[in-house]
Structures are given as C-alpha cells and as structure tokens.
Amino acid sequence: MIKLTINGKLVQADEGDMLLTVIRREGIDVPSQCHHQAVEPSGACRLCMVEITRQEWDGWSKFVTSCLYPVEDGLIVTTHSAKVIQLRKTIIDLYLARHPNSTEIMRLASEYGITRTTYETVVDGDDCIMCGLCTRICAHMGFSAISTVGRGHDKEIAPPLKEAPTDCTGCLSCANNCPTNFIEFTRDSNSLTIWGRTFETLACSQCGKATITREFAEHLSKTRDIPIAYFEVCDDCHRKETAKTMGRVVNWTREVQA
Amino acid sequence: MNFRFVVNPEVCTGCRTCELACAFAHPHDSKPGKSRIYPIDGGFKELWVPVTCLQCDDAACVKSCLVDALKRNPVTGAIELNREMCVMCMACVAACPFGCALLDPGQDAVVKCDLCGGDPVCAHFCPTKALSYVPIKKKDRIAG
Incomplete structure (x- = not known):
C-alpha cells in the first residue's frame, strides 16, 4: 500500500x-x-x-x-x-x-475562462486532436485497422495506404470514443460507411431493425464462439422471444396442474 | 453466491412496478435511467413474464466483450459492466440471446442488470413476489 x-x-x-x-x-x-x-x-x-x-x-x-x-x-x-x-x-x-x-x-x-486564443488561428483546421485514442482502442480490440500516418503537420489518422481498410469490421468503437467526435460515419437502413468502406449491417429477422455489421458479427462468432444466429435478432425481439418461450412453459405447467 | 434471483411468471400481474423501481434505482443526472427488467406479454391469457438478465454461466455478453469490460462479481454472482472500460462497440447488446444487455440512449451507455450490488430493488417492490432474491438451499447448490 x-x-x-x-x-x-x-x-x-x-x-x-x-x-x-x-x-x-x-x-x-x-x-x-x-x-x-x-x-x-x-x-x-x-x-x-x-x-x-x-x-x-x-x-x-x-x-x-x-x-x-x-x-x-x-x-x-x-x-x-x-x-x-x-x-x-x-x-x-x-x-x-x-x-x-x-x-x-x-x-x-x-x-478555464479562455474566450479567444492568443495564437494565430489555423484557418482550415479539423477537429482531430491527434490523441490516438481511436488507434489504441482499435489495436486493443484486435483489429489495428487504423493508425497515425505521416509526420509533423501532415500527421493524420488513416487506414493503411489511405484505402478502405480490410481489417476494419465497422464496430464504430473509434467513432464512439473520439473525444472531439471527429471520426465520421454514415448509416442508412442496411449499410454503414466508415473509413471509406461500406459494411452491410445485419437486420433483425423479425422487426428489421439494424444491428451490428455482418463483418463484426462474423468476427465475434469466429473468435469468441458465439452462434451467428444470436446476432440475427435485435435485443427487443430477443426479449419478446424469451417471454414467449417462458410463457409456453408456464402455460404448460398451468394446464398440467389444472 | 449464497443468494439467487428468482422470477416466478405465474404470479406476475404485469404491473410494471419492477420497471419503475429499476429505473429509479439506476438514475443518471437526477433522471430515472433505463430499466433493466421488462414484464412482457407471455402470449397467453393473464400471463406476463418479467424478462431480465439471467446471469448465465457461459454468458454470450462476456464472451463477446473484446475489452473485458464485463466481469462476474464473485460475491453476488452478477455479471457487471465496468462503464469506464466499455468502448461502446455494442457487441454484447447484439450477442445476448435474451436481449438483456441494453443501450441507454439517455446517457449514451450500455446498461445491464447488476442485481443492484446484491440487493435487487425490483424484488423489494414486487407486490406479488413474482420477483424474489432468496438464499440458495444447500441441496440446490451445484457442486463447485
């Protein structure tokens, strides 16, 4: 101690x-x-x-x-x-x-009571503060799809060769943890685009709600031994299914006891 | 693990008091949080099933977590989420086959039942005792 x-x-x-x-x-x-x-x-x-x-x-x-x-x-x-x-x-x-x-x-x-900067403002500055949290989280999750590229003023966060990253699974951990919300992604009903790559998102087989991307689900089922069928239903429908299954069991015991 | 959380749907009336109790027991910014328990229509007459985390032995949420933010509390037996370590990848929300790892949009965080640290508030408020937190009898205890 x-x-x-x-x-x-x-x-x-x-x-x-x-x-x-x-x-x-x-x-x-x-x-x-x-x-x-x-x-x-x-x-x-x-x-x-x-x-x-x-x-x-x-x-x-x-x-x-x-x-x-x-x-x-x-x-x-x-x-x-x-x-x-x-x-x-x-x-x-x-x-x-x-x-x-x-x-x-x-x-x-x-x-901290600062209203304006005493230095010269960078005119075309972006919001990336180069903290590297996204790259560290990506590496810790086992993907290492993005890293810092270049040096000095040209340093930026990018996938290898600035092409669509093959190792990325579209888990959005980088974007969700970016302190300045700089990492952008677009999402529509059945796809998700981040780092210039478009992923197919799984849709709930019952209500059609989009869940995680197919690549992320396949990665989890392969490395973590989780059946892929678990990812094909959203959490709301999973709860309803659980209630229906439990309901059948309870109804059966009721009928047996009656 | 001397106690277990018992759900008895046969006496559940679907009054949703547990939902309220849970939301008020897990507040954030002085607002009620997202409930971790939901009484859902079981599909038969007068049958409600309170669906909540079953604290599975071989839990899909724990397996799916790539940053080890979900860990079992050895005292209560509940799988607890360390929110400081969570990176919001939503793997557990998608992986849980019972749909009991939830996203709380109000505080932008993943939440799940933690058995209130060993004293589930929902069990205290359940009027029909459909939810109870009872000691495990010696004969029911699994070896090891």
Missing part, C-alpha cells in the same frame, strides 16, 4: 496505479481527452498535467502527465495550483488555435 498526498489529503493507492486513476477516484476533476480505462495510457493530450513534489526536494517541483506517472510513496501532488492552471490554459489555448471549430475544445476553454 502506497501513501501519497493529493491536494493536502493523505490518500492510499495500490502499487502500479497511475496518478490520474487515483486522482479521479478521489473525485477531483482533472481534464483529459486521450484517457480511456480500457487501453494503456499514452499521455498524448497533455491536459492531465499535475504538479508533483517531495519533502526532500526543498521546494522544487515538476510537472508530469498524471495518466503516465505511477504512484510513489511520499509524493505530494497538486492538481489545481496556479502554475498547473497556467500550464493547462496554455495547452487549451494551443488547442483552440489549432481546432477552433471543435465544440469539445470550446467547452474546455470556457471551463
């Missing part, structure tokens, strides 16, 4: 816990865009910066990304000191210059 101080409060944590996890557990609001519990932290967005010091450092302190910093005994953490807030404001300021149209960045900026 490790003992550390967060904002003046003595906190216990387990060996190997990351600072951000412990800070969040204490109910302290530290912003972060690239953090997700399902995947390894990467420290890409830099927003979870905190100030750390120790008794023996004689007043010296340093700034670390809390998502990547493992807890240590005797650490003194400050999450909202004037210096940290200034640092965070600078980062948000830079984000605001690069992604002026992103509602998530605007929300963050307003939370």
Whole structure:
C-alpha cells in the first residue's frame, strides 16, 4: 500500500496505479481527452498535467502527465495550483488555435475562462486532436485497422495506404470514443460507411431493425464462439422471444396442474 | 453466491412496478435511467413474464466483450459492466440471446442488470413476489 498526498489529503493507492486513476477516484476533476480505462495510457493530450513534489526536494517541483506517472510513496501532488492552471490554459489555448471549430475544445476553454486564443488561428483546421485514442482502442480490440500516418503537420489518422481498410469490421468503437467526435460515419437502413468502406449491417429477422455489421458479427462468432444466429435478432425481439418461450412453459405447467 | 434471483411468471400481474423501481434505482443526472427488467406479454391469457438478465454461466455478453469490460462479481454472482472500460462497440447488446444487455440512449451507455450490488430493488417492490432474491438451499447448490 502506497501513501501519497493529493491536494493536502493523505490518500492510499495500490502499487502500479497511475496518478490520474487515483486522482479521479478521489473525485477531483482533472481534464483529459486521450484517457480511456480500457487501453494503456499514452499521455498524448497533455491536459492531465499535475504538479508533483517531495519533502526532500526543498521546494522544487515538476510537472508530469498524471495518466503516465505511477504512484510513489511520499509524493505530494497538486492538481489545481496556479502554475498547473497556467500550464493547462496554455495547452487549451494551443488547442483552440489549432481546432477552433471543435465544440469539445470550446467547452474546455470556457471551463478555464479562455474566450479567444492568443495564437494565430489555423484557418482550415479539423477537429482531430491527434490523441490516438481511436488507434489504441482499435489495436486493443484486435483489429489495428487504423493508425497515425505521416509526420509533423501532415500527421493524420488513416487506414493503411489511405484505402478502405480490410481489417476494419465497422464496430464504430473509434467513432464512439473520439473525444472531439471527429471520426465520421454514415448509416442508412442496411449499410454503414466508415473509413471509406461500406459494411452491410445485419437486420433483425423479425422487426428489421439494424444491428451490428455482418463483418463484426462474423468476427465475434469466429473468435469468441458465439452462434451467428444470436446476432440475427435485435435485443427487443430477443426479449419478446424469451417471454414467449417462458410463457409456453408456464402455460404448460398451468394446464398440467389444472 | 449464497443468494439467487428468482422470477416466478405465474404470479406476475404485469404491473410494471419492477420497471419503475429499476429505473429509479439506476438514475443518471437526477433522471430515472433505463430499466433493466421488462414484464412482457407471455402470449397467453393473464400471463406476463418479467424478462431480465439471467446471469448465465457461459454468458454470450462476456464472451463477446473484446475489452473485458464485463466481469462476474464473485460475491453476488452478477455479471457487471465496468462503464469506464466499455468502448461502446455494442457487441454484447447484439450477442445476448435474451436481449438483456441494453443501450441507454439517455446517457449514451450500455446498461445491464447488476442485481443492484446484491440487493435487487425490483424484488423489494414486487407486490406479488413474482420477483424474489432468496438464499440458495444447500441441496440446490451445484457442486463447485
């Protein structure tokens, strides 16, 4: 058991816990865009910066990304000191210059009292903050269909060779977890298009409601040993079927008892 | 796992009190959440079946989860969803053959019955005791 101080409060944590996890557990609001519990932290967005010091450092302190910093005994953490807030404001300021149209960045900026960026605004900027959460989740799910492509200003998230990805199954985990909702997909009654590839979605055999894509269902049934028939009925119709089946059993016992 | 959740459709009147109890026991942003239990018409006269998660031994939802967000709580025996780890791929919603992993559009999250952490609220409110949470008798207990 490790003992550390967060904002003046003595906190216990387990060996190997990351600072951000412990800070969040204490109910302290530290912003972060690239953090997700399902995947390894990467420290890409830099927003979870905190100030750390120790008794023996004689007043010296340093700034670390809390998502990547493992807890240590005797650490003194400050999450909202004037210096940290200034640092965070600078980062948000830079984000605001690069992604002026992103509602998530605007929300963050307003939370920290920034109304306009002090830097030069990028005119044709998009909303992708290059946090890489989509690529990490895609890799963790075992697809690795997308990755960062290029360097510097040309860096972007794209499938290999920027062609329709063959490894993608259209599970939409990248789009659903994108902090700025940048990843776009289109959906109609029986198909779904993401990363330039169109997938056929399975339709419920009873009510016709679209469920997951055929590729994703086939992947799950192959790797996870789930009958493909499970995916051919939507959850509402599955519940109705369960009620009908149970109803027949109960009615049979009623008739037997009568 | 000393207790089990028992559903007895024979005495269910379809009053939907359990649905309300569940929604109010799982609120979000001070609003009632999506219910995890649904009394559905069983297809015969005066027959309602409260459909809820059966906490299957070899559960399709657990198998379908590619990020291990669904885990069985060893104390209550309920399969619980760690919402922090869920990546919203909807695999469990599509895979459950009983349709009991649900999408809550109000909070944009997947929800499922967690037996309220070992004290199901629906069982407390069921007026006819069609839902009950009872101790497992020694003779009913499966070895291991």
